Amino acid sequence: MPPIALLVLMALLALTLSCRTILHRQVRRLAEGNPEVLYYVETKERAVALTIDDGPDPVTTAKILDVLKENHARATFFIITGRVPGNEKLLKRMVDEGHELGNHLTRAEPSIRLAPEEFERELLESHRALSGFATVRWFRPGSGKYNKPMLATLEKHGYRCALGSVYPFDPYIPWSWFSRRFILHHARPGSVIVLHDGDGRGERTTKTLSKVLPELGRRGFRVVTLTELVGLADASAARVPAARSIVPRSPAKNILVSAH
Numbered sequence: 001m002p003p004i005a006l007l008v009l010m011a012l013l014a015l016t017l018s019c020r021t022i023l024h025r026q027v028r029r030l031a032e033g034n035p036e037v038l039y040y041v042e043t044k045e046r047a048v049a050l051t052i053d054d055g056p057d058p059v060t061t062a063k064i065l066d067v068l069k070e071n072h073a074r075a076t077f078f079i080i081t082g083r084v085p086g087n088e089k090l091l092k093r094m095v096d097e098g099h100e101l102g103n104h105l106t107r108a109e110p111s112i113r114l115a116p117e118e119f120e121r122e123l124l125e126s127h128r129a130l131s132g133f134a135t136v137r138w139f140r141p142g143s144g145k146y147n148k149p150m151l152a153t154l155e156k157h158g159y160r161c162a163l164g165s166v167y168p169f170d171p172y173i174p175w176s177w178f179s180r181r182f183i184l185h186h187a188r189p190g191s192v193i194v195l196h197d198g199d200g201r202g203e204r205t206t207k208t209l210s211k212v213l214p215e216l217g218r219r220g221f222r223v224v225t226l227t228e229l230v231g232l233a234d235a236s237a238a239r240v241p242a243a244r245s246i247v248p249r250s251p252a253k254n255i256l257v258s259a260h
Helices: 003-018 020-033 060-070 088-096 116-131 148-156 176-186 202-218 226-231
Strands: 047-055 075-079 100-103 160-162 192-196 222-224
Touching: 020 176, 047 060, 047 202, 047 226, 060 088, 060 202, 088 100, 100 116, 100 226, 116 148, 148 160, 176 202, 192 202, 202 222
Parallel strands: 047 075, 047 192, 047 222, 075 100
Antiparallel strands: none
8 A cells, every 4th residue: 555545545544433423423323314124222231232234254253252252252243145155054053142134135235226126036035045044124235325215115015124333344444443442432332333254355354353352252242133232222212123213214325324
């Protein structure tokens, strides 16, 4: 990387780490404008949800599961079902160890680029692949963008779209130390953390979690699945994902979550 580009990147990283209030306000605006999509949960409980996109990976997913088990943490894994064949034992292990499966369609691509009919076809194809392992109720769009037709299709099939509030840009920033500092700086009760497996990122996620999870524990946080976090929501804010729970209202949205 050229020196000037590195300096610019370092400046942006410093700004990202420092602007906690600005980021929280941005996420809150997105959540309030799109209540059908989960960004975080309003709760006083010291708990955060951990979500991991783009698995399974035949090498790194097992390492991530090991770190979660060592730290008594649970996660929601957003699965690309095209990567399931040959890795079925990993999905079974996820479910057996108390984790949750989410739908991330069949391929790593921006979901919003799919025509409505193709999106529905891929949603159902990936649902069939996952439903043999567990009940699946959460969906995350590839590249973190959604629109009204997508949300309407999710409602039709009993899904809820889940994004996040603590996203350390790990597909783009290849430094575990940055992800660690970002997560610990921004985590608060009800946060939804986003990290990635697959495509060479699982090793970095393993390293990040090996540092982040013990520290969150020392701070009194439990690390849970999305469904568990929603169950801890303040009574006035609880929204359980179910059919007819979505009210599509907005055009394409770009959010603080990415899945590449």
